Amino acid sequence: MFEYMSLGALTKKFGAKEFPSPSKVWATLNKREKAIFDAQMLNKDSAVYKAVIAGRRAHHTLEHDDGSRDEFQEALLETYERDIGIDVDEVWAKEQGVISLKHKYRGKFDGVGMFRGEQTLWDYKKTNKIKTPSGLKKYLKQCSAYAIAHNEMYEESNIQKIAIFNIGGKTIEELSTRVFVYDLYPDAQKWLDDVEAYWSEVRSNATLPV
Numbered sequence: 001m002f003e004y005m006s007l008g009a010l011t012k013k014f015g016a017k018e019f020p021s022p023s024k025v026w027a028t029l030n031k032r033e034k035a036i037f038d039a040q041m042l043n044k045d046s047a048v049y050k051a052v053i054a055g056r057r058a059h060h061t062l063e064h065d066d067g068s069r070d071e072f073q074e075a076l077l078e079t080y081e082r083d084i085g086i087d088v089d090e091v092w093a094k095e096q097g098v099i100s101l102k103h104k105y106r107g108k109f110d111g112v113g114m115f116r117g118e119q120t121l122w123d124y125k126k127t128n129k130i131k132t133p134s135g136l137k138k139y140l141k142q143c144s145a146y147a148i149a150h151n152e153m154y155e156e157s158n159i160q161k162i163a164i165f166n167i168g169g170k171t172i173e174e175l176s177t178r179v180f181v182y183d184l185y186p187d188a189q190k191w192l193d194d195v196e197a198y199w200s201e202v203r204s205n206a207t208l209p210v
């Protein structure tokens with residue numbers, strides 16, 4: 001339906017190397033939390049490091065529909081397909097780039113297509129335990145950013161739903177799922193406020209010409 005491009009190709013095409021990703025916006029506006037996270041990632045025995053690595057493995061499994069790495073990844077993919085994938089009517093693209101020239105940011109979404117009969121952009125989230133709605137703030141803004149950019153890039157796109165596909169559990173026996181679906185607004189405005197705050201900070205820290 002749409003001609004998707006990798007994030008690298010989009011960045012080169014539009015000369016948008018200075019455009020931030022949602023992660024960079026978050027890091028810039030939340031320096032203390034970012035410093036704590038970076039410190040935890042230096043310790044391979046930390047719970048944060050182990051959770052991030054597990055999440056990356058799960059992303060690879062779901063992105064490529066490939067659970068052949070080990071028994072846990074195979075069970076994870078089977079759980080996803082049984083509980084969540086059954087409601088995905090169409091997959092338009094996975095892990096492709098989007099860019100907003102209007103708001104000056106870029107990023108790479110997990111997936112987009114038709115979910116439960118509606119245009120939806122979604123994010124895979126593998127966690128040790130199923131998330132609660134209060135723990136999704138950061139991810140909702142991220143998905144909103146991608147949905148806004150997708151609608152801007154593609155004239156026929158009218159994404160009004162964003163979804164978090166959460167798979168929880170450390171072992172095969174613990175695996176469970178929960179799907180969080182939200183209207184694009186008002187989280188879209190929260191994201192736009194953040195990206196504006198990012199550019200305001202960048203401008204205020206820029207070196208003035210002599």
